[in-house]
Amino acid sequence: MNTTPTTTPPASTYDRQFLLGLYERIVLIREFEERVKFLFLEGTMPGTIHQCQGQEATAVGVCAALRADDWITSTFRGHGHALAKGLSVQELMDELFGATTGCCKGKGGSMHMGNMARGMVPGIAIVAGGIPLAAGMALAFKLRRQPQVVACFFGDGAVAEGAFHEGVNMAAIWNLPVVFVCENNLYGASTHIEKVMKNSRISDRAAAYGFRGETVDGNDVLAVHAAAQRAVAESRAGQGPVLLELLTYRRTGHSRRDACHYQPKDEREAWFARDPITRFAEQLLARGDISQTDLDAIKARLEQRIQAAVVQAQQAPQPTLTDLTEDVFA
Amino acid sequence: MKRQGIAEALRDGIAEEMTRDERVFCIGEDIGVPGGWGGAFTVTLGLSERFPGRIIDTPIAELGLTGIAVGAAMMGMRPIADVQYGDFLFLASDQLINNAAKMRYMSGGTVKVPMVMRAPIGATGRGSQHAQSMERYFTGVPGLKVVAVSTAYDAKGILKAAVRDDNPVMIFEHKLLYGSKGARAEPGAVDATSEIPEDDYVVPLDRAAVRREGRHITILGWLLMAHFAAAAAEILAGEGIEAEVIDVRSLSPIDYETIGASIRKTGRVVIVEEGPKTGGVSAEIAAGIMEHCGDSLMAPVVRVASADVPVPFSPVLENAYRPDVPRIVEAARRLAQT
Numbered sequence: 001m002n003t004t005p006t007t008t009p010p011a012s013t014y015d016r017q018f019l020l021g022l023y024e025r026i027v028l029i030r031e032f033e034e035r036v037k038f039l040f041l042e043g044t045m046p047g048t049i050h051q052c053q054g055q056e057a058t059a060v061g062v063c064a065a066l067r068a069d070d071w072i073t074s075t076f077r078g079h080g081h082a083l084a085k086g087l088s089v090q091e092l093m094d095e096l097f098g099a100t101t102g103c104c105k106g107k108g109g110s111m112h113m114g115n116m117a118r119g120m121v122p123g124i125a126i127v128a129g130g131i132p133l134a135a136g137m138a139l140a141f142k143l144r145r146q147p148q149v150v151a152c153f154f155g156d157g158a159v160a161e162g163a164f165h166e167g168v169n170m171a172a173i174w175n176l177p178v179v180f181v182c183e184n185n186l187y188g189a190s191t192h193i194e195k196v197m198k199n200s201r202i203s204d205r206a207a208a209y210g211f212r213g214e215t216v217d218g219n220d221v222l223a224v225h226a227a228a229q230r231a232v233a234e235s236r237a238g239q240g241p242v243l244l245e246l247l248t249y250r251r252t253g254h255s256r257r258d259a260c261h262y263q264p265k266d267e268r269e270a271w272f273a274r275d276p277i278t279r280f281a282e283q284l285l286a287r288g289d290i291s292q293t294d295l296d297a298i299k300a301r302l303e304q305r306i307q308a309a310v311v312q313a314q315q316a317p318q319p320t321l322t323d324l325t326e327d328v329f330a
Numbered sequence: 331m332k333r334q335g336i337a338e339a340l341r342d343g344i345a346e347e348m349t350r351d352e353r354v355f356c357i358g359e360d361i362g363v364p365g366g367w368g369g370a371f372t373v374t375l376g377l378s379e380r381f382p383g384r385i386i387d388t389p390i391a392e393l394g395l396t397g398i399a400v401g402a403a404m405m406g407m408r409p410i411a412d413v414q415y416g417d418f419l420f421l422a423s424d425q426l427i428n429n430a431a432k433m434r435y436m437s438g439g440t441v442k443v444p445m446v447m448r449a450p451i452g453a454t455g456r457g458s459q460h461a462q463s464m465e466r467y468f469t470g471v472p473g474l475k476v477v478a479v480s481t482a483y484d485a486k487g488i489l490k491a492a493v494r495d496d497n498p499v500m501i502f503e504h505k506l507l508y509g510s511k512g513a514r515a516e517p518g519a520v521d522a523t524s525e526i527p528e529d530d531y532v533v534p535l536d537r538a539a540v541r542r543e544g545r546h547i548t549i550l551g552w553l554l555m556a557h558f559a560a561a562a563a564e565i566l567a568g569e570g571i572e573a574e575v576i577d578v579r580s581l582s583p584i585d586y587e588t589i590g591a592s593i594r595k596t597g598r599v600v601i602v603e604e605g606p607k608t609g610g611v612s613a614e615i616a617a618g619i620m621e622h623c624g625d626s627l628m629a630p631v632v633r634v635a636s637a638d639v640p641v642p643f644s645p646v647l648e649n650a651y652r653p654d655v656p657r658i659v660e661a662a663r664r665l666a667q668t
């Protein structure tokens with residue numbers, strides 16, 4: 001993997017509680033997604049789903065570098081971003097079941113997860129649609145001299161859209177406090193990046209707009225966190241945007257029941273061997289003060305929390321006819 | 331004859347046109363990827379193996395791929411472009427509306443843009459941005475033909491007519507009508523299969539289709555609503571109300587000859603539309619009816635359409651949003667009694 005040479009401090013130098021917190025977030029996302037997949041495939045969960053198994057470290061590493069009052073924008077693949085930004089399992093699960101207690105009252109669904117009180121605008125399901133939007137949010141912060149930063153998540157596929165060029169360029173010329181986070185999982189839907197980019201090193205594009213870009217191992221949560229911290233600090237200081245390209249891989253279908261036949265077997269296996277959870281667990285265990293029992297306990301606790309949320313979501317109140325015409329205008 | 335769904339019929343139609351005319355090619359996202367899906371709804375599945383180099387996968391770039399289709403058409407090719415969901419036509423629309431539709435006129439009749447744009451529409455559990463009924467935004471664009479296919483027979487015949495037409499043609503398709511199979515099957519899908527003849531045929535781009543004859547009331551619909559209108563007519567028949575069901579099919583231009591003939595017979599009309607009532611195609615049709623045969627109406631035009639809201643996610647709300655058979659029956663029954 002050809003990442004930008006950087007300095008990520010070894011796991012041994014971090015605070016134990018901080019690391020366990022990151023681990024918990026990553027595992028939470030994986031367990032949440034696996035449960036949602038099961039519910040969807042068994043037919044009890046409505047709608048369509050786009051999931052992020054295998055990409056958990058990107059969301060967690062970036063959001064851990066943000067302050068609670070910073071913002072993120074997301075996409076159709078937003079469950080992990082939402083959990084990393086602090087939305088609750090319950091409000092997401094309720095939303096997926098279309099309940100009024102969901103984070104968007106059941107009106108948004110899987111592709112539009114968000115909670116304004118937690119600094120996450122509803123996911124934008126139009127590829128690249130969140131990029132100019134994030135720049136606009138950052139412009140608002142700049143004009144009002146507020147110290148917030150926006151982390152704008154999008155996929156490798158978004159880079160081909162006009163909205164990417166237009167949004168990124170304006171963020172650059174006005175030095176806006178936005179970190180562009182490209183989760184490069186090698187595929188836009190079924191299409192491999194090599195088919196649709198002559199230069200598939202996405203971070204190179206930053207230079208064309210006059211700002212800094214960096215390619216990071218997106219399956220190494222500490223590397224992501226370190227890179228995000230640098231980027232957030234720079235853009236908060238008024239130095240303008242940074243483009244982070246996080247190399248990662250989607251372990252699950254693009255959506256719904258996609259069987260990923262377009263992903264070659266050897267490629268899948270190579271990336272499965274670089275799973276962000278296993279790798280992080282290895283780093284944690286190597287420290288000596290974190291045991292497998294600690295990690296197992298975290299997972300067991302999360303499984304219980306998710307199970308409780310599913311039970312509650314399945315009984316949560318469904319909208320009624322009067323809800324249909326509410327919330328159209330402010 | 332063979333029984334086919336819309337996705338299969340479109341696939342065969344595209345393959346036959348590509349075989350017949352070397353200028354025809356397909357361009358879109360994920361349409362020919364090996365191991366992929368053949369587009370979002372399987373329409374082009376297997377075609378990239380049969381027509382190497384002529385099923386062109388693009389980056390995710392609707393404005394760009396549409397502009398490329400327009401440019402290639404101007405140079406004499408016959409592209410069939412598609413967007414995965416109709417909602418993305420908003421990105422493509424500058425090239426479609428400002429370039430494709432106006433090129434003939436702006437050039438004083440010297441340019442031809444023989445291209446087809448296909449787009450799936452309809453509320454299907456995906457939330458607000460993968461669900462909109464887009465036909466309202468494209469009907470009434472001068473220079474652009476707009477059609478909506480609700481049966482496999484029509485889908486194939488209209489696709490072929492569109493490819494052979496010298497103008498830009500928008501074809502709207504409905505996600506619940508494709509009959510896509512396997513992992514791409516849609517929950518809540520409606521049977522739109524037809525017997526498809528072996529021989530070549532086309533369906534004209536400017537004709538509505540009478541799906542059921544009746545003398546008491548006319549029900550107009552297209553896409554999914556043509557099916558719901560037919561189901562409503564079945565129920566109404568049990569109550570002694572004979573409804574004539576017309577699949578409007580051609581949305582721009584609208585076939586007032588067929589619609590007018592029916593209304594002159596029944597004097598009553600219900601227009602059914604999936605999509606918000608305000609600014610819908612049904613508004614245009616209602617106005618057209620007033621101009622063409624308003625003096626035959628024995629009661630005001632009735633519309634059954636969606637609420638003026640974005641498409642909601644929650645199934646409860648989505649079902650309330652989309653007109654259904656009971657609401658059509660109810661509206662028709664009341665109108666028949668006036």
Ligand SMILES: Cc1ncc(C[n+]2csc(CCOP(=O)(O)OP(=O)(O)O)c2C)c(N)n1
Binds near residue numbers: 154
């Ligand atoms: C404008 C637009 N075009 C097409 C789509 C359909 N679509 C949804 S996700 C997707 C692939 C996106 O790829 P990428 O940006 O790499 O994100 P990933 O799915 O890998 O997370 C496509 C083509 C869309 N939602 N919006």
Ligand SMILES: [Mg+2]
Binds near residue numbers: 155157184186187188
């Ligand atoms: Mg991708």
